[in-house]
Amino acid sequence: MSTWEAVFAIIGLAAITVATRGFFLYPDQELPLPNWLKQGLRYAPLAALAAVVAPEIVVQQGHLLSTYRDARLFAALAATGYFFWRRGILGTIVTGTLVMVALRTGFGW
Amino acid sequence: MSEVLSRPIWRHPEFARGARDMVGISMGIAAWGLVTGVAMAKSGLAPGLAILMSLLVFAGSAQLAALPLIVAGAPVWMVWAIALCVNLRFVIFSAQWRPYFAHFPRGVRMLLGYFTADLNYVVFMNRFPVPRPAPEQMPYFWGGVAVNWPSWQLPTLAGLLLADAIPTQWGFGFAGILALLGLMYSLLTDRASWVAAGVAAAAAVATVALPLKLNIIVAIAAAVAVGLVIDHATPAEARPLEDET
Numbered sequence: 001m002s003t004w005e006a007v008f009a010i011i012g013l014a015a016i017t018v019a020t021r022g023f024f025l026y027p028d029q030e031l032p033l034p035n036w037l038k039q040g041l042r043y044a045p046l047a048a049l050a051a052v053v054a055p056e057i058v059v060q061q062g063h064l065l066s067t068y069r070d071a072r073l074f075a076a077l078a079a080t081g082y083f084f085w086r087r088g089i090l091g092t093i094v095t096g097t098l099v100m101v102a103l104r105t106g107f108g109w
Numbered sequence: 110m111s112e113v114l115s116r117p118i119w120r121h122p123e124f125a126r127g128a129r130d131m132v133g134i135s136m137g138i139a140a141w142g143l144v145t146g147v148a149m150a151k152s153g154l155a156p157g158l159a160i161l162m163s164l165l166v167f168a169g170s171a172q173l174a175a176l177p178l179i180v181a182g183a184p185v186w187m188v189w190a191i192a193l194c195v196n197l198r199f200v201i202f203s204a205q206w207r208p209y210f211a212h213f214p215r216g217v218r219m220l221l222g223y224f225t226a227d228l229n230y231v232v233f234m235n236r237f238p239v240p241r242p243a244p245e246q247m248p249y250f251w252g253g254v255a256v257n258w259p260s261w262q263l264p265t266l267a268g269l270l271l272a273d274a275i276p277t278q279w280g281f282g283f284a285g286i287l288a289l290l291g292l293m294y295s296l297l298t299d300r301a302s303w304v305a306a307g308v309a310a311a312a313a314v315a316t317v318a319l320p321l322k323l324n325i326i327v328a329i330a331a332a333v334a335v336g337l338v339i340d341h342a343t344p345a346e347a348r349p350l351e352d353e354t
Contacts, residue, residue, distance in 0.1 A: 001182045006158050009185045013175055013192050014165040020196035022222030024203040025210055033204060039340065040333040041205055045231045046302055047309035047332030048198050049293035051325040052227075054310035055317045056286045062318060071280060079287045083294045089133040092291035097140070097284045104280040 071103035119255070123245040127252025130232050135260035137288020138228065142261045144282030145169045146268020147275050152176045156269060163265045167226070167258075170322065171195045194321035201329060202230050208240035209233075224254045226261075231292050301339040305332040 001009065024031060057076045058065050065073065079096030083089075103109045118124055149159045154176060166172050171192040178188045206225055210218050232253055237246055268275060297303055309332035316324040 001179055001185075003155070003158070005185065006154075006179055007161065009175075009179055009188050010158065010162045010165060012185065012189050013162070013171065014167075016189060016192045016196060017166055017168045017171070017199075018219055018223050020193065020199040021203055021225045022219045023200040024207050025218040025222045026215065028215060030211070031204070031207065036337060038204075040337040041201065043302070043305040043333050043336035044198075044201050044205065044329055045234055046293060046296045046306050047329040048201075048227070048325060049231065049289050049296070050306040050309035050332070051313035051328030053286055053289050053293060054313050055324070056283075057290075058314060059317050064314070072283060072286075075280075075283055075287065076290060079290055080294070083291050087295075089288065089291035089295065090136060092294075093134070093137045093140075093284050093287045096287040096290075097281055100280045100283045104278065 069107075069109050071100050071107075071109040074103055075100035118248050118251055121245070121248035123248040124252035124255075127232075127236075127249035128256045129252075130236065131228070131253045131256035131260075134228055134232075134288045134292060135256055137284045137286075137291075138257060138260045139264040140281050140283075141169065141285025141288070142264035143268040143275065144277055144285070145173060146265040146270075147272045147277050148173060148268075149176060149265075150269045150272035153180045159269050160266065163262060163269070166192075167223070167261070168192075168196060168199075169261070169265075174322070191321055194323060197323075197326050198227075198329065199225070202227075205234065205240070206230070209237065209242055209246055212242055221250070224250075224258070226257065228288075228292070229253050229257055231296070235295065301336055301343070304339060305336040308332045308335045 057072050060066075060070065075096040078099040079092045082095040083092045146159075146163070149163070149172065150156070152159075154162070162172055162176075174195045175188045175192045178191060202225065203222060206222065210221050213221070229250070233246075233250060236249060237243065293306060297306060309328040312331040313324045313328035316327045318324075319327065
């Protein structure tokens with residue numbers, strides 16, 4: 001791809017960011033979304049987070065983990081433990097990351 | 110509304126609150142941005158183009174999905190198609206932003222939409238669960254953006270420029286996932302939400318082989334369906350946090 005083609009592709013990608021994030025914001029008229037759908041969508045953010053996070057923890061190269069010796073597993077467990085103990089997100093991140101880095105550098109997991 | 114506009118938006122107490130609510134997770138955003146920057150640098154995209162991409166596109170997972178195709182010289186339409194699929198979740202989110210933003214002119218709505226990344230969405234919906242516009246929403250929203258945007262962009266640029274000096278094998282990029290994990294836990298308020306999260310997680314893992322991260326869309330659809338079933342099987346007075354609009 002030439003430089004200008006790449007610039008064109010990138011500008012298109014920015015337009016896609018606006019088009020998707022603004023999809024239902026664009027029309028001026030109220031949208032005839034059925035009520036049950038509006039109600040059900042309250043589960044969407046939670047579902048999106050769970051859907052992004054779960055594979056990152058238990059999938060390795062397209063397959064379920066076959067070993068417990070995976071730093072991500074223990075990092076996630078430690079982070080989970082911290083969250084339900086203290087309910088702080090910053091502490092959750094720090095705890096999990098410390099476990100991650102310790103296992104990676106210490107055991108090479 | 111006029112009272113809100115009579116002073117700069119960043120002086121409003123809700124602006125500080127929006128920023129504060131984002132600071133806790135910004136470390137995760139930053140680690141994630143750094144790793145994305147390193148990945149962009151190592152993909153072989155020219156540094157100038159990578160910087161342009163980060164500043165304009167402002168959507169990490171779409172960038173990472175589109176990069177290898179750009180570098181490999183794939184047709185432009187294919188690059189866009191991939192990004193569109195990876196961004197499909199934002200289409201679902203935008204339906205939920207609408208009641209809060211509908212009273213603004215279209216140009217403002219689209220500008221707001223551009224900044225509605227995943228974390229802004231989750232944090233905002235947590236703060237304003239009832240889908241009704243309120244004057245404190247704009248300061249809160251922009252306070253969050255004021256923290257979120259630089260804590261994504263600056264580390265991405267740092268990752269791009271210092272790619273060879275950053276030891277990504279230490280795994281600190283996982284901090285981004287941990288931020289999402291913590292956010293997810295904070296949304297688990299009732300039994301239905303636990304079930305919905307479990308269904309989404311299982312569905313996403315089961316369909317992980319789908320291309321273009323479409324497993325995320327499958328998981329959202331499954332969780333919304335299960336959530337609806339639970340809502341309708343539960344007596345109305347037992348439902349927590351139902352909006353009555």
